[in-house]
Amino acid sequence: MxxxxxxxxxxxxxxxxxxxxxxxxxxxxxxxxxxxxxxxxxxxxxxxxxxxxxxxxxEDKIKLGDTGPNWDEERKPIDTIVIHHTKNPSGITWQRLSAMHLIRLYASYYASPHYEGEQHIKGTPIYSNHFRNGQMVFYAYHWLVRMDGTTERLLGDNEIGWHAGKWDINCKSVAICFDNDFENSAPPKHVLQVVSNLIKEHYSNVRPENIFGHREINPKTTCPGNLFLNEWKTKIVEEVL
Ligand SMILES: [Zn+2]
Known part of the structure; x- marks a missing residue:
């Protein structure tokens, strides 16, 4: 108990x-x-x-929606990348991320939907429109970057991640998340290189000035950490150029 x-x-x-x-x-x-x-x-x-x-x-014990709004309806062409860190010890599973984002993002929005025309969802069962192996998922990132340099695909690019704290940014961005706590340290060089390569490979159309840290979009958060702006953002961006 x-x-x-x-x-x-x-x-x-x-x-x-x-x-x-x-x-x-x-x-x-x-x-x-x-x-x-x-x-x-x-x-x-x-x-x-x-x-x-x-x-x-x-265990499928949480009452969720069988149907619901198509939250991906407003997906736009991707022109922005937002970098995050989990702020957790590395090795997080997608199942844990899904549970965390269900509570922190979906449950809190369904409890007080502030966008116009969405008030009616309050009290209705939560529906994300995102599935993995037939199970509804709630994680908000498109990519998880592991410390061994491997990458894990979470959302598809056609899916909107609820990650940035701003809906218009969510609609046109992908979220790349470091699987670690970089609040007061920087990701190792080889992992930064992985992210630059990932961007070059999948999002070569995104302009370097449209690569942001979460904190640049939403000033209420320090994500992806205190050293991002002055120490390691340029290392990602320069490699993409
Ligand atoms: Zn973040």
Missing amino acids: AKHFDETKWQEAIQHPDWYLKLSNDYKKLMKKAEKSPKEISEEIKEESYQFFETNLA
């Missing part, structure tokens, strides 16, 4: 289409507690809550 939340209550709640409204207060309180706790406890709380959603997604 979970240490930091009422698992029985959560387990019951996720069977309802509006589970994210039923759990909204609990979840907010839990995240506040995490914020105030020492790092170790804070990480334990986050781990426990993400694990809960990951497990229940895998």
